[in-house]
Amino acid sequence: MTTRALAENDDDSDYMLPLLHTNKKLKTSVNTSTDYSDSTRKNMYLDTVNRKNLDFDFEKICCVTLSPSNVYCCLTCGKYFQGRSVNSPCFAHSINDNHHIFISFSNLKVYCLPENYEIKTSLDDIKFQINPKYSEVDVNLLQSGKLGTGTDLDGTEYTQSVIGMNNIKGNDYTNVILQALIHIPKIRDFFLLKDHSEESNELLKRFSIIVKKMYSLKLFRNHVSPHEILQCIDVMSKKKFTIGTKGMPNDFLLWFVNTLNSDTKIFSSSLQGKLEISTSIKGKDEVIVKRQxxxxxxxxxxxxxxxxxxxxxxxxxxxxxxxxxxxxxxxxxxxxxxxxxxxxxxxxxxxxxxxxxxxxxxxxxxxxxxxxxxxxxxxxxxxxxxxxxxxxxxxxxxxxxxxxxxxxxxxxxxxxxxxxxxxxxxxxxxxxxxxxxxxxxxxxxxx
The missing domain is CATH 3.90.70.10 (Cysteine proteinases)
Structure with missing residues (x-):
């Protein structure tokens, strides 16, 4: 038999955080020397994946440390945890709650804990929920004006993009603007085809994701929650637009397009026009002309x-x-x-x-x-x-x-x-x- 060490992958840095014990006593005698065959590893614990518990519309932060770094989702209960090392909340959760399958939000790799090996079995439907991707063929179908029909996990049919947004608390004024912008064809096509995952502008990145989710035919639920993008809006607007406070749609629209237009000109190329304003003063022959x-x-x-x-x-x-x-x-x-x-x-x-x-x-x-x-x-x-x-x-x-x-x-x-x-x-x-x-x-x- 060969001995397999518990270690992180080179591309997955981790923080050495103290274990958070639950009411159940943490088991520390993890057998890392077991030699699993490839077929066993391929299927181990996959039957514990519960898609109905998964909701990727929330901000990707650890529910224990509240850190956004190196976060994984438990595919059994849907909670978010940090890290995979023996001192991480993710590892503790796998021991304490007997949940074993986790997906990384950074690279979409799936791991089994506490054994700590990567699972190669395809879970593409789950990965698509986190980061949907579209081809030019998909966009061409949308440009024809005919929307497809999807079915959620409950068997409910919905028309592509004709779906609602959660009103978390008084954010209906942002919902209508997000809906309006997402359904502008030129803006829609731009965000569906381009990968914004490496953008430095976090708001641009999160808007890209919500556009892609709105046009998905593979949703687990036939609606989308704007929770993640609203958290970003709260911070970037310096609490001008916050969850729980009513606002005006037009004020939000102007702030939103101005904020995003600094990093992409898709909004100005779609929405901006030019106006000539001529002002006359009584008793003066001069006419002041301003173009804006x-x-x-x-x-x-x-x-x-x-x-x-x-x-x-x-x-x-x-x-x-x-x-x-x-x-x-x-x-x-x-x-x-x-x-x-x-x-x-x-x-x-x-x-x-x-x-x-x-x-x-x-x-x-x-x-x-x-x-x-x-x-x-x-x-x-x-x-x-x-x-x-x-x-x-x-x-x-x-x-x-x-x-x-x-x-x-x-x-x-x-x-x-x-x-x-x-x-x-x-x-x-x-x-x-x-x-x-x-x-x-x-x-x-x-x-």
Whole structure:
């Protein structure tokens, strides 16, 4: 018989941490001299793998040390532990709880503990949950507009990417923006095909993973949790957007795309247009012309009525767009007028309807005072006498519940309109979408 030493692989550094004892006495007499045949090693303990306990949407940190370094997942109970050495939480868990199969988050290798050998048997379905990969063939199918159908572990069928996100605690305003960006075809294709696992920007890396999970046909559960990316957003935004605190979708959108655009220009190449602003001062012949890039067009809703019982006003999207399309002077003050002209139309046009601002008085509005005007909109939008055309792909709406602002998104997917309210998905008749409090829209340029 040969003696096999308990040691880490060269590519797997470890920290010598004290063992954390549980109520069960730790067994220290591990037999490392047993000579396992290849066939025995190949199948040992694989029947203990429990896919229903696995959830890789959480932040990859050890549940004992809270360290993100050298973390493994127990494929029996789904908990995360650090290291594989005899003094590691992972090793202690294998002894104390009699759980033996672990996968490394850093290289996706699978190991058996406490014997500490690598298992070569394919567990590709589990590895795909951690790091999904797509080919150009997969993306070409998505570009055709036809989405596939997947089945989760419970046997529930779902349509590819038509899945909900967990509302962990008040993060519905981030969910709708993540959903909207993930379903922009150009951004989708970029993140599905490119490997961002080595990116220094942690937010970019985590957004890439959630995009890939949203389009998976092999999900263990027919929804995705944004927990991991929200933890990163909390840190990178310096707690401007935190789990448990309500926020505004548009504020989050602008911060998100600006933050990620510093490392990849896919957002600016997709969403940014150019605007020319001409300002005239009364009594002066000079016209000040300013050219700037924009992420979105801000649209002013009709003024809020002082009569609270009065029915909400109704207006049309083309009326709200007039400042950008009619080349007429907009009165800013008694001495100043401004004229807007779109000089470059973006590939994807974002429209923002701010219901929580009184633009005449320039003061914010609370939930009860918000602008409830109904905006009637078409599903195809034209500019410059039909030279530029857009098609609506996403519509973020606001609704009040339990004296709080809540957000949901309506999207054109698989040739149907769906309303996604966190985990709840409902098919909608597009003719009635305008009856909601539209707050943000994304349009795809078709001409």
């Amino acid at each position: 890039k924009f992420w979105e067009l801000n649209l002013k809703l009709p003024p809020v009525s002082v009569l609270k019982k009065e029915k909400p006003l109704q207006t049309s999207l083309y009326t709200l767009l007039e400042p950008y399309t009619n080349s007429t002077d907009i009165i800013v003050s008694e001495t100043q007028t401004t004229r807007y002209k779109i000089t470059k139309f973006p590939e994807y046009l974002v429209l923002n309807f701010n219901r929580f601002m009184d633009f005449n008085l320039n003061i914010p509005l609370d939930l009860k005072e918000r602008n409830k005007s109904i905006v009637e909109f078409p599903f195809n939008l034209e500019f410059n006498n039909g030279e530029v055309k857009y098609k609506l792909i996403s519509n973020v709406v606001h609704y009040e519940m339990n004296n709080q602002s809540n957000w949901k998104i309506q999207m054109n997917l698989n040739r149907k309109w769906y309303e996604i309210d966190n985990l709840q998905i409902t098919e909608k008749e597009k003719e009635f979408l305008f009856l909601n409090e539209t707050c943000l829209q994304i349009w795809r340029r078709v001409k």
